[in-house]
Amino acid sequence: MNWLARSRPSGTATAAAPTKPNSAVSSDASSAKSRTSNGLKEFLWLMSDVSHARVLDLGPVWQATVNFFLEKGYRISTDDLLGTWKEFVAAEEDRLRAAPVTEDGFTARLSAAALADKFLETALKYTEESFHGVLAWDLMDYFEAPVSARIMNRLYDILHPGGAVLALFHSRAPERFYRYRIVDTQTVELVPASALAAHARVFQNREILDLFQKFRSSKTFVGRDQVREGLFLK
Amino acid sequence: MWRKPTNAKPSSQAPSTPERSTEIPVAPKAVATPEAPKPGAISEPKLAVSPVPAAPPVPAVPPTPAYTPTPAVPVRAEPVTKVVTHDTASPSSIGMGLKIRGELSGSSDLYIEGEAQGKIVLINSRVTVGARGRVQADIEAREIVIEGSVQGNLKAHENIRLASSSNVQGSVLTPRIGIDDGAKLRGKVEMTRAGGSNAGGSNTVQSSSNANKSTNTANVKAVATTAKGE
Numbered sequence: 001m002n003w004l005a006r007s008r009p010s011g012t013a014t015a016a017a018p019t020k021p022n023s024a025v026s027s028d029a030s031s032a033k034s035r036t037s038n039g040l041k042e043f044l045w046l047m048s049d050v051s052h053a054r055v056l057d058l059g060p061v062w063q064a065t066v067n068f069f070l071e072k073g074y075r076i077s078t079d080d081l082l083g084t085w086k087e088f089v090a091a092e093e094d095r096l097r098a099a100p101v102t103e104d105g106f107t108a109r110l111s112a113a114a115l116a117d118k119f120l121e122t123a124l125k126y127t128e129e130s131f132h133g134v135l136a137w138d139l140m141d142y143f144e145a146p147v148s149a150r151i152m153n154r155l156y157d158i159l160h161p162g163g164a165v166l167a168l169f170h171s172r173a174p175e176r177f178y179r180y181r182i183v184d185t186q187t188v189e190l191v192p193a194s195a196l197a198a199h200a201r202v203f204q205n206r207e208i209l210d211l212f213q214k215f216r217s218s219k220t221f222v223g224r225d226q227v228r229e230g231l232f233l234k
Numbered sequence: 235m236w237r238k239p240t241n242a243k244p245s246s247q248a249p250s251t252p253e254r255s256t257e258i259p260v261a262p263k264a265v266a267t268p269e270a271p272k273p274g275a276i277s278e279p280k281l282a283v284s285p286v287p288a289a290p291p292v293p294a295v296p297p298t299p300a301y302t303p304t305p306a307v308p309v310r311a312e313p314v315t316k317v318v319t320h321d322t323a324s325p326s327s328i329g330m331g332l333k334i335r336g337e338l339s340g341s342s343d344l345y346i347e348g349e350a351q352g353k354i355v356l357i358n359s360r361v362t363v364g365a366r367g368r369v370q371a372d373i374e375a376r377e378i379v380i381e382g383s384v385q386g387n388l389k390a391h392e393n394i395r396l397a398s399s400s401n402v403q404g405s406v407l408t409p410r411i412g413i414d415d416g417a418k419l420r421g422k423v424e425m426t427r428a429g430g431s432n433a434g435g436s437n438t439v440q441s442s443s444n445a446n447k448s449t450n451t452a453n454v455k456a457v458a459t460t461a462k463g464e
Contacts, residue, residue, distance in 0.1 A: 054422075061396070061419040066411065070425055077422035084420070191415075 034189045038221045039229030041186045043133060043166045046233070047074065053132040056158070058082075058139055062181035064189075077131070081123065081151070082139055082196045088119050113146040120150060126158040134159060137180045138168040138227075140211065142197040148211060156214050159234045165215070169203045171226035325359075330366055344375075346382070357391065365399050372404075380417075387421075 047053040054075045057065060061078040069076040096109060110118065134155055140148045155165060168180075177195035180188050203211070205220075208230060212218055215232040222228050325343030328334055332348035343360045346367040353371050354361060360377040363369050367382035374389040380400040388394055390408040398416035405421045413419070 061413055061417055062415070063411075063413040066413060066423055070423065075422060075424055079420050080418060083418065 032189055032191045034183055034187050035223065035225060035227075036186055037188045037229060038186070039166050039168070039219075039231050040182065040188060042219065042221075042231050043135075043164055044072075044185050046164045046231075047133050050132045054130060054160075055133045055135065056126070056131045057135045059135065059137050059179055059181070065182045068182045068184075077126075079124065082142055084123050085119060085143070085147075086196045088123070089115075092118075111146075112144045113150070116147040116150040119147070120154055124151070124154045124158065128157050129160045129163075130158055132160050132163045134163070134165045135180075136165055136167040138170060138174075138178075140167055141170055141174075141203070142200055144200050152211050153214070156234060161234055163234050165212070165230075165232045165234075167230045167232065169208060169228045169230065170199070171228060172202060173199045325362070328367075338371075363400075365397075378408075391426075 047055065052073060052075060054077070055069055057076060057078045058081040059065075059078070060080045060083065066076055066078070092110070092115065136155070140152070143151060159165065177193055177199075178190040179193045181191060183189050205228075208220075208228075209218065212230070212232045215234055217233045219231045219233075220228055221231075325345045326340070327345040328348040328350055330347045333350070334348070335351045337353045337355070338344070338350065339355045341356070341358055343362075344354070344356055345362045345364060346369060347364040349368045349370075351370045354369070354373045354375070356375045358376050360379070361373055361375040362379040363373075363382045363384055365381040369382070369384045370386060371384075372386045372389070373384070376390065377392050378388050378390045378394045379397070380388070380395070380402055381397040382399070383401045385403045387404040388402065388406045388408070392408075393410035393412065394406055394408040395412040396402060396406075396414060396417040396419060398414040400414075401418040403420045406419065406423045407426055409426050411423060411425075
């Protein structure tokens with residue numbers, strides 16, 4: 001898979017922009033909105049080279065997304081990383097509350113980095129190079145820097161050489177928390193949900209490149225809704 | 235001027251049933267008990283039925299308003315009603331508070347509200363893990379419905395449904411799958427041919443469906459398979 005050597009998929013260049021809710025799709029969440037995603041289109045174009053590509057969706061499981069990939073003959077795995085993180089942090093808080101107070105009056109609270117290491121002892125435990133594509137959506141915005149760096153390292157490891165990560169970055173703190181599901185090859189639906197975590201930070205472009213520094217190349221699409229879509233190739 | 239016929243008053247029935255209050259507590263139990271000892275029953279039916287000595291053929295024909303009090307219905311009959319009432323097909327059931335460890339096989343449908351560990355193989359049956367059910371086992375069945383929590387791989391020969399309250403950690407192998415919004419799945423989804431198996435786990439599926447995003451209908455239908463290595 002080498003996008004530098006391939007011609008672009010036709011009609012990619014239109015700017016990503018939020019569109020009106022698709023009535024056929026947003027039957028359950030009236031406030032759901034859909035947006036055009038050139039990043040997704042390019043991601044799928046990269047996957048199309050691989051027969052039976054394996055895709056990891058780091059969002060919640062949706063019937064629509066599962067069907068979308070299965071119909072293409074892909075294998076889809078889902079792992080709601082932010083949900084798992086929330087459960088992990090809650091368990092850690094419980095552990096801290098139950099832990100005895102030390103002599104100096106403090107409990108042993110882990111640093112963000114140590115917390116991330118502990119989290120990754122059980123999360124994202126996949127065989128190395130086992131996925132051709134990872135849909136990270138806007139998760140990185142919700143992790144602190146040491147955590148997102150470690151997660152990205154793990155994602156790099158489980159990604160097949162030539163595989164791609166699709167990640168979204170808000171240019172300002174989002175008004176509310178959304179989960180993403182795929183409608184078609186170029187459209188994702190943003191489903192409002194109760195926030196699993198507070199928005200941690202807004203990435204600068206340089207920080208994004210640093211986060212994905214191990215990756216071979218990157219491509220960014222900027223939408224009118226101030227969301228940057230990044231496609232990173234291993 | 236229109237007048238209600240006097241005997242149509244709702245209150246007119248009340249005085250005619252002095253025995254009504256005695257009829258309520260026992261009559262439903264008499265209906266619920268009869269078919270409990272089913273041959274394919276797996277766990278609780280056996281446990282529950284054994285203490286009730288041949289559940290005395292309670293005059294289970296309740297239509298007669300005159301109720302004859304049955305002294306044998308008392309306290310022990312309670313668990314039996316728990317088992318039978320869930321479904322008209324009277325599946326075997328692992329009720330709340332019950333834990334089972336080991337391999338479970340047979341031909342009866344199974345409903346789990348308790349805890350199960352090990353392996354569940356009911357190839358021609360339906361396995362339902364209720365909202366309070368907690369399973370740490372691989373499940374293989376004709377049809378699997380998950381409303382509770384499962385740690386293990388699911389393999390169905392017809393379809394799998396993950397309800398909105400479900401929480402599954404493991405792979406899902408099935409010809410059709412229905413996923414409600416809110417369901418939690420940590421693992422992979424693979425399709426097989428309907429009724430067939432996918433021993434290598436390497437079949438590719440072209441599926442045809444008009445998936446409704448937020449409903450629980452079975453959506454993906456396997457049409458063709460081609461085996462290729464991972």
